[in-house]
Amino acid sequence: MTEQQLSLSTESAAPEKPAPARPTVSLGARLVHAVGTGNLSLIGALAVIVAIFGWLNPGYLDPKNLAGIGEAVTVFGLLAVVQTVVIICGALDISVGSQAGVASVVSAMAFTSASGNAFVGILAAVGVGLVLGLVNGVIIVYGRVNPVIATLATLAAYKGVAQLISGGKAQGFVLDNDVFIFLARGKIAGLPVPVLILALVALAVHCLLKYTDIGRNIYAIGGNDTAARLSGININKYLIAVYVLAGAVAAIAGIILTARTGSGQPVSGSEGLELKAITAAALGGCALKGGKGTVGGTLLAVVLLGALDNGLNVVGVNTFWQNVAQGSLLVAAVVIQQRRSGERAVGLPT
Template identity: 70%
Template sequence: MSTITTGPSAPAEEDTSSSAARWASSLLRSVGGQNVSLIGALAVVLVLFGSLNDNYLGWNNIQGIGEAITIMGLLTVVQTVVIICGGLDVSVGSQAGLASVVSAMAFTSTGSNALLGMGAAIGIGAFAGLLNGLIIVYGRVNPVIATLAGLAAYKGIAQLISDGRAQGYVLNDSIFIFLGRGKVAGLPVMVWILILVALGVHVLLKYTDIGRNVYAIGGNDTAARLAGININKYLVCVYILIGAVSAVAGILLTARTGSGQPVSGSEGLELKAITAAALGGCVLKGGKGGIGGIILAVALLGALENGLTVQGINAFWQNVAQGALLVVAVVIQQRRNGERAVGLPA
């Protein structure tokens, strides 16, 4: 005769469900609500355009998206650093265009020496960043105004030295070919460069005293100054970093297109970088932001732009979508921070 044992199973089920809820809550906290939203939006974009075009989710197109977002991604990563620090740089696109021209012209003038061409580009980029930083810190000029002047000046210099035309031809050089078209472990070299730069900046911000000081300056510059942080030095160094990485983006632009581009390929990158930074969780008044959300935002913008292009939608609509995304990102930030609307009672 068998004995049937009965007992309360509800508590066990409740324990299981509460454990799952705690696990989900812990996962959400570690990933971040902002990043979860970006992952969801990216999934929607991929599924939508994948259902409209069979080739959209193909490996070749995915690699193409990766290559297309690399230059914007590099500029967004360093834009994130300066935004966290409480500043802004709207001249990154012009700096990339100037570096692109310099890399190609130095390459051809030095007997096709790729390393000298790249070194000259990074040098001019770092100098442009240094100039921006000095104007902002010691000229006491608002960062937006100072870098807006840089946007016009660096673009003008690039056009002057190139006569407004593409310069040189670099695709007869193995180094430029490797940078622009090479692959490592199945991924384009350009994508690997973005990954390495993003990881480096992530480690810098999250695990070093330098990163903690950058957050402190953006969060409360008065408290940071009283804590003994040399704010002027940090700001100048941040703008030098932006210039150097913008130059790397310019070198990749040269490698990808085969020649130095004074404007084409770099114009409008500053707006894309700011949009991606805002979407990725950077608070534009400083003190908050991270690289994980930035990479997701860059991927989202790249997937959306590629999908619109694949569907044959007018490129002008991409600008409309980009502007709308920037407004949405800033509105969400304002709501999350509990800031009252301008001109309305709290």
């Protein structure tokens, strides 16, 4: 037998090496991966808040109070969900609260002008919201204005519009209308209608971001706008569309605000909502530079903020402390993001 034949017979006789075993992943690790470490932190913080306020005042855990928290967060929750989309796209909309105020006034005034037709008021408010969002997008894209500066300007402008058309006071009375009563106090399968509206909008936005090419392109624009442009994505079109979406959802929030308060509110019901929306999005894991964030994380942060506000009220803490808490949480969220990103802190040596 030749040396080559002997080598071949030896190789054929050698036993095959077993394939390396795949590492097993525990059920707990899978759950952590599915939920996300950031969301787990929010859930833990929420559990601590509920436990503390429940201990300080047992009435906090009353089912009616818990349901009230859900209804209370609906308006700014809607704004936070759409703010998530704007931030993921690498922009910011500081004017969403003022847009909700304009929509609230328009819905009540159109309702009154149409002899009590609620659907006219609702359609008019949504139409105005679309226009306001379009104005924001056009200013940013074609005026080449930084989104923060542009929407800071329209925050003041839209607030002025709401005050001008309403004379600076609440307009209309809608609590004698069945549609607005249903929007404010109705229930479906035991769940308040405002909460269901928030859930439906959040689900629609989640599916848009996670399961469509549009959503993937929005993440791409926020992550690296230069690469997105070179890959053929029309960034201008997407930015305008995102701001139009923000205006439409802000209008829905304004309509719910009108239904809950019974009249169109130019400022009192909508002032400060933009800060809450941005805080919730940042706490929920949205990177303020864009390209990162989820609707689920934002919703958890919305519930967390609502539970905190309600708890402070239940235990009799001065309501001004709520603003302090919101500002502190926003700073904490940004600091955590900065540390995780590993970027050099401003003004400090590398």
